Amino acid sequence: MKTTASWQTGQQALIKLQGVAKVYGKGPAAMHALRGIDLRIGQGEFVAVMGPSGSGKSTCMNILGCLDTPSGGAYLFEGVDVSKLSRDQRALLRRNYLGFVFQGYNLLNRTSALENVELPLIYRATPAGERRARAFQALEAVGLKGWETHTPSELSGGQQQRVAIARAIVTNPKVLLADEPTGNLDSARSREIMEVLAAFNKELGITIAMVTHDGHMAAYAQRIVRFLDGVIEAEEQNGEVA
Amino acid sequence: MLWETILLALREIRRNIMRSSLTILGIVIGVAAVITMVTLGGGATAKVTSDIAKLGTNLLLVRPGQGFRGPGRTRSTADMFEVDDAEAIARDISGLTGVAPRASQGIQAIYGNQNWSTTVTGSTNAYLQVRNWALENGRQFTDGELRAGKAVCMLGATVRKELFGSQNPINAMIRLERLSCQVIGLLESKGQSSFGTDQDDFVLIPLRTLQRRIAGNTDVSAIYVSAQDGVSTKKVEQDIERLMRERRHISSADEDDFHVRDMQELVSTMTGTTRVLTGLLGAVAAVSLLVGGIGIMNIMLVSVTERTREIGIRLAIGALERDVLIQFLVEAVVLSSSGGLAGVLLGIVGAIVGARVLGVPFVFDPGIVVISFAVSGAVGVIFGYFPARRAGQLDPIEALRHE
Numbered sequence: 297m298k299t300t301a302s303w304q305t306g307q308q309a310l311i312k313l314q315g316v317a318k319v320y321g322k323g324p325a326a327m328h329a330l331r332g333i334d335l336r337i338g339q340g341e342f343v344a345v346m347g348p349s350g351s352g353k354s355t356c357m358n359i360l361g362c363l364d365t366p367s368g369g370a371y372l373f374e375g376v377d378v379s380k381l382s383r384d385q386r387a388l389l390r391r392n393y394l395g396f397v398f399q400g401y402n403l404l405n406r407t408s409a410l411e412n413v414e415l416p417l418i419y420r421a422t423p424a425g426e427r428r429a430r431a432f433q434a435l436e437a438v439g440l441k442g443w444e445t446h447t448p449s450e451l452s453g454g455q456q457q458r459v460a461i462a463r464a465i466v467t468n469p470k471v472l473l474a475d476e477p478t479g480n481l482d483s484a485r486s487r488e489i490m491e492v493l494a495a496f497n498k499e500l501g502i503t504i505a506m507v508t509h510d511g512h513m514a515a516y517a518q519r520i521v522r523f524l525d526g527v528i529e530a531e532e533q534n535g536e537v538a
Numbered sequence: 539m540l541w542e543t544i545l546l547a548l549r550e551i552r553r554n555i556m557r558s559s560l561t562i563l564g565i566v567i568g569v570a571a572v573i574t575m576v577t578l579g580g581g582a583t584a585k586v587t588s589d590i591a592k593l594g595t596n597l598l599l600v601r602p603g604q605g606f607r608g609p610g611r612t613r614s615t616a617d618m619f620e621v622d623d624a625e626a627i628a629r630d631i632s633g634l635t636g637v638a639p640r641a642s643q644g645i646q647a648i649y650g651n652q653n654w655s656t657t658v659t660g661s662t663n664a665y666l667q668v669r670n671w672a673l674e675n676g677r678q679f680t681d682g683e684l685r686a687g688k689a690v691c692m693l694g695a696t697v698r699k700e701l702f703g704s705q706n707p708i709n710a711m712i713r714l715e716r717l718s719c720q721v722i723g724l725l726e727s728k729g730q731s732s733f734g735t736d737q738d739d740f741v742l743i744p745l746r747t748l749q750r751r752i753a754g755n756t757d758v759s760a761i762y763v764s765a766q767d768g769v770s771t772k773k774v775e776q777d778i779e780r781l782m783r784e785r786r787h788i789s790s791a792d793e794d795d796f797h798v799r800d801m802q803e804l805v806s807t808m809t810g811t812t813r814v815l816t817g818l819l820g821a822v823a824a825v826s827l828l829v830g831g832i833g834i835m836n837i838m839l840v841s842v843t844e845r846t847r848e849i850g851i852r853l854a855i856g857a858l859e860r861d862v863l864i865q866f867l868v869e870a871v872v873l874s875s876s877g878g879l880a881g882v883l884l885g886i887v888g889a890i891v892g893a894r895v896l897g898v899p900f901v902f903d904p905g906i907v908v909i910s911f912a913v914s915g916a917v918g919v920i921f922g923y924f925p926a927r928r929a930g931q932l933d934p935i936e937a938l939r940h941e
Binding site for chain 2: 358361363364383384387388390391392394395396398402403404405406415416418419420421424463
């Protein structure tokens with residue numbers, strides 16, 4: 297188990313997990329999804345999380361995304377202990393600092409790409425004009441200029457995922473959490489998506505934590521964290537991507 | 539933000555336009571029923587009030603006997619009034635606009651080969667004034683005719699129609715049993731009273747004529763008294779009671795052998811009855827509003843289940859519990875109040891048609907429109923709250939996993 301300081305010293309630890317555990321259920325039937333995780337993700341990092349099904353990586357992502365709370369340990373987001381926040385405070389944290397990309401895209405049906413991208417800005421009470429302009433920008437940034445009025449059912453899987461990425465980055469989040477963003481796509485589309493994500497990481501400095509099964513996709517990250525049976529089995533620095 | 543939530547709600551409703559229409563049908567019917575019932579009830583009340591007002595406003599009726607035992611029936615043991623009694627009332631009691639002694643009996647009226655069984659009423663010109671009768675044609679009695687008991691008469695609209703059809707009866711001679719009588723005036727029609735009797739079915743002749751030449755006595759069976767506007771009919775009633783007890787030598791231990799009835803009381807009794815009926819009908823109609831609300835709750839619950847994933851997405855990207863709750867609540871309120879709006883329109887149309895069919899006036903009451911519209915909105919809030927709260931409290935992880 298490599299425990300070398302994989303985030304460079306001097307880089308601020310944006311996310312810090314300390315002995316985080318997650319238990320579902322009680323007594324003998326209790327399921328230990330996470331058994332004490334220590335993880336640090338620095339500002340501007342691109343981290344890939346890998347591991348077999350049931351290794352706890354999805355649970356970890358839910359906790360990182362403030363969708364779930366740990367049963368033990370501490371989760372510090374910019375020094376704030378998320379496990380002590382209320383449901384609404386966590387929602388505000390998601391609203392203001394996090395962006396999500398899911399395997400199944402999770403766009404609103406029968407709603408245009410533009411409106412899907414505008415959605416997070418609505419909850420941030422951004423004025424309509426600015427909202428629209430930023431949504432156009434975000435769609436352009438993911439290469440969907442001209443597709444603004446199309447609804448998800450009129451878009452290919454790769455395009456839908458790009459809309460989802462546009463929705464995630466339109467708020468300029470600190471962290472983008474991607475849960476198997478290429479899981480439903482063929483390898484050519486997957487590479488396109490990864491390039492979009494890598495570009496945002498590099499150009500905008502958005503911190504990315506991404507779950508993936510695919511080593512080719514993980515290769516885009518700077519660091520790979522491997523989960524097994526609820527613990528971090530290994531962390532490795534990716535040499536070739538700098 | 540609220541405006542956008544409303545737009546969003548409208549879009550959701552439009553997406554399921556068929557289901558939305560069926561959902562609000564209960565509210566539409568409920569609101570329409572309440573408005574129709576209450577408006578028609580208001581019209582009926584107005585009709586009753588105006589019918590009774592036609593009897594004469596501020597009218598008091600003094601009759602021999604104790605209390606009211608149905609129209610035209612008095613206790614036989616009580617003495618009838620005399621003309622003097624009416625004159626005493628007119629002379630001794632202040633605040634009156636008219637006093638009319640009246641006697642009447644059933645009679646056959648004959649003109650040519652036409653024969654009509656009616657009532658002959660003997661009184662003075664004051665009778666027309668206190669009862670709010672207007673002359674359609676001709677003239678009233680002269681003082682000379684009243685004093686001398688001349689054989690002249692005015693006809694109610696029904697008698698005129700039965701005897702003369704479309705002919706002009708002025709100056710024609712009709713026979714009231716053996717008395718030959720000249721028609722000098724025609725009375726305007728008042729139609730049916732609220733009690734269902736034909737008010738136009740009578741012949742009016744001078745009281746003295748009736749007493750001398752038909753009845754053969756000096757009885758006065760009733761005295762109509764009308765009070766000035768602003769004068770308490772209660773006070774007039776008490777004054778008349780005191781005067782009559784004195785004139786009829788009733789000792790303080792004995793009860794009145796006459797009674798004074800205030801038409802105002804009758805008005806409030808009758809309108810009270812129609813109001814109660816209106817209230818009952820409205821309440822029954824309001825039950826369907828409740829049923830409509832349950833329909834909305836049901837559909838909103840279905841909608842929350844169907845849109846679990848959408849709710850999950852919204853929560854994940856930063857919607858607060860409150861944001862989602864408000865979204866669904868607004869949707870329920872927009873649904874129910876659009877039902878309310880449709881119900882208001884339908885109800886007003888229903889009331890106009892109903893008023894025409896039932897022959898009551900259409901009395902538009904903005905109050906009930908505002909109230910029932912507000913209630914429809916409130917139904918949305920009340921029945922939409924539970925599904926909306928459920929939506930807001932969904933676990934985002936579970937919701938996102940929902941297929």
